[in-house]
Amino acid sequence: MANEMPGGPPIGLVVAMESELQHFLALATPVREEQHGPWRDRIVRLGDATVVALCSGIGMVNAAAGTEHLIGRFAPRAILNYGCVGAHRRDILPGDVIIGDGVVNHGAVHILATGEEYFPGAEYQFAGEVVALTELETDSVLRDLTIAAAEGWSPEPWPRGLNLPPGIEQRPPEVLVGRVGSADMWNQQHERIDRLHGRHGTLCEDMEAAAIAQVCARHEVPFMTVKDVSNNEYHVLTELVGEIDVLPAAEVGRRSAELIARLIERVPTM
Secondary structure, three states, X not given: OOOOOOOOOOEEXXXXXXXXXXXXXXXXXXXXXXXXXXXXXXXXXXXXXXXEEEEOOOOHHHXXXXXXXXXXXXXXXXXXXXXXXXXXXXXXXXXXXXXXXXXXXXXXXXXXXXXXXXXXXXXXXXXXXXXXXXXXXXXXXXXXXXXXXHOOOOOOOOOOOOOOOOOOOOOOOOEEEEEEEEOOOOOOOHHHHHHHHHHHOEEEEEOOHXXXXXXXXXXXXXXXXXXXXXXXXXXXXXXXXXXXXXXXXXXOOHHHHHHHHHHHOOOOOO
């Protein structure tokens, strides 16, 4: 049952990690917290908007389950997502911010007998059952509002030398608009990243956005994602064995959280 709130339906916010979510919570005014099973719902105010912020945990299943919880419990007027990503182009550097104009579950592939990958992409039928779309656009209204929110805004500079080799000249962070790829995988092989970018036009990859978008699409809830780049495997390979400390809590999600906050201030109240 939806949990009604003063001022109408809230905005839902789904973020994978506490280290990412902390940056948004620092910008908002806390109202209360609710615990529902595994879900800790932080209800906050940002300007005139009520936001229910949820740390879903990393991965497609966690993100989808958390989104379903928010929609079922709070009936939000929109679901937003932000967090850190890995770049899918050599010119995209840590600190850059991606405004998602679409998402794709690039892990939804068929591995043929030849070893080749076949990506169906569009909705299709299997034994009479409809297989849902794995390529989805973000909400056009929210996307335009996000682009407007980024006008005149400069992301904080990325710490010099962090996740970048000495040969790469550091520059101020840039804001780009493009597609976000998602799957329960972290790609480091350059040829595979090139292939994903070539197939889908993705600028970056995460492990949540496409799952959130698919749940939102089924419920006809508007969805938007904003990402900030934490690593580019073309330039520095992340150490993935053991504790991963290449994603500093002080940086991951900080820039995208700020842009999401600027977006929320522009979303019309209902």
